[in-house]
Amino acid sequence: MHLTEEKIKFLEQKANDIRISVIEMLIEAGSGHTAGPLGMADIFTAMYFHILKHDPHNPDWQERDRLVLSNGHICPVLYATLAHAEYVPLKELQTLRKLGTRLQGHPHRTSLPGLETTSGPLGSGLSQAVGMAIALGIDKKPNQVYCLTSDGEHDAGNTWEAIMLAGKLRLTNLTNIIDRNNIQIDGITENIMPLEPLREKYEAFNWHVLEINGHNFHEIINAYEEARAIYERPVCIIAHTIPGKGIPEIEFDYRWHGNPPGKGPEDKIPKEEQGKRFLAELRTLGGAITSEHQ
């Protein structure tokens, strides 16, 4: 699909709307993860509004591409994107993590249309994407399988088991997009368990590797097109992202990995006040415009 400047603007606006929904959901829920969802909003937007072959009104469509979210804890951005893509009513986002909700704290596939799997425990999503890619390959189907993984879950042996198998089988219909935001719960990834040289590790396992700015729609979509063109190898897109992207005071701060507005590392600001300020940051694009109506 041709990428016009108009489409880029549309995607940027959509990503910002999704970030606003993420913050609104987390304020209402009173718990959940903030940094990862904000950091991945641009990639989710690109996936659901440009890249994926899918039909929100027929979630089980056999021809659809598969998007497997491995690091289930960033589900607020998945739910918000599914809502903006009309899988789910927008107002349902306010039920996140509440009793009886379809929006479980970590995704439960059979609870909500549009989810390809149940996830949360880290390290096993890529295996499932590999399984889907193998099965689709056996049936000679053209569907693409996209897996979204976190950098932190590359600590898990299960992830490397999947990387090894995909390389062995030369799964051409598989793309793994890594959210390389350099943080995990306890700190900076390179302090917790060094992953670098990550690119060379994947290459050594027979993957084709691309590195992009995960907030630049041109780069995201170019990488997707290159991934489609790569034959006989799985593709890994290392997407360099900023955790907490869009709200300067939490950007790059690992202490915002697992908490919602009002429960930040300083824990001094009431959630109403902090939430209002975060939303204002997003609505004015960090002060670049003076009001959301501008």
Place this chain on the structure above:
Amino acid sequence: MIPEHIKLVSNILDLKSLDQKPIREGFGFGLVEAADADPNVVGLCADLTESTKMEAFVKKYPERFVQIGVAEQNLAAVASGMAAAGKVPFISSYAMFSPGRNWEQIRTTICYNERHVIIVGSHAGVSVGPDGATHQAIEDIAIMRPIANMTVLAPCDANEAWKATVAAAKLAGPVYIRLAREKTPVFTTLETPFQVGRAYRVWEPTNSPPLVVIIACGSLVHNAILAAQELEKENTGVIVVNNHTIKPMDEETIIAVAKEAGAVVTVEEHQVMGGMGSAVAEVLVRNYPVPMEFVGVQNQFGESGEPNELIEKFGMGVSSIVAAVKKVVQRK
């Protein structure tokens, strides 16, 4: 005496002439039959195709087989993904490693995710023998049966394993099939009835009403029958039930035999904690409590040795079953 309608072999009590085969062999035949019947059946193995008996399937359907290597967590989660794309995956390894090592992947990506994957755990029990305790899974029933959506099967011989495998392919949702390594008596026939969730009686008292019911599963069902024969000589009438489906359990049959006999002995090659006997107790305590004894491994690890020596040492031989029956009679 053996009830006629279940069509067991005629020489069931003659260990010398009785055919002996590993239970896992039945899985090998069953998988090929299931694959013949359904083109979506696929097989995945963690570097143990020969010893888990998946190799006949691999030879016949190489394009439907995925060699995962020694990576059991990947084994389970890849199978979940294949099921998501319409396949019916059978995954095999030693029970110690699958479901032993990959329990969380089985729970999250298969059970909670509602995927039809059949987990085949071979080499369960101490009868694995010389390999020793590291390879003797005696906790696998306990870790599989509490997971919601899971079906748990422990066939009693190679023929029943064959039928369980074919049946599992046609069920919905996750299934665990427990197999054993060593050759054990093949005493059921292809005509013996098998239905998931339906326990059946393999021994009835000849002349007197039953004093005890022995509820057994897996390879020890045959020992339970031999124990029943000995007890009969001493005028202690018992019923023996083959309780091959540990979950969902045939509560109707279990409650009925407990009412009829008034005392229960469970027999399994597994820790008594959390095993088939515990599951029977959960049913009876709620419905019809009777005195119970549990034959199985008593909070120990196995060790190296010959299978029969180990069965005796860990208190699961015929004499141990007889002793448990006598003990429970005293408590009536």
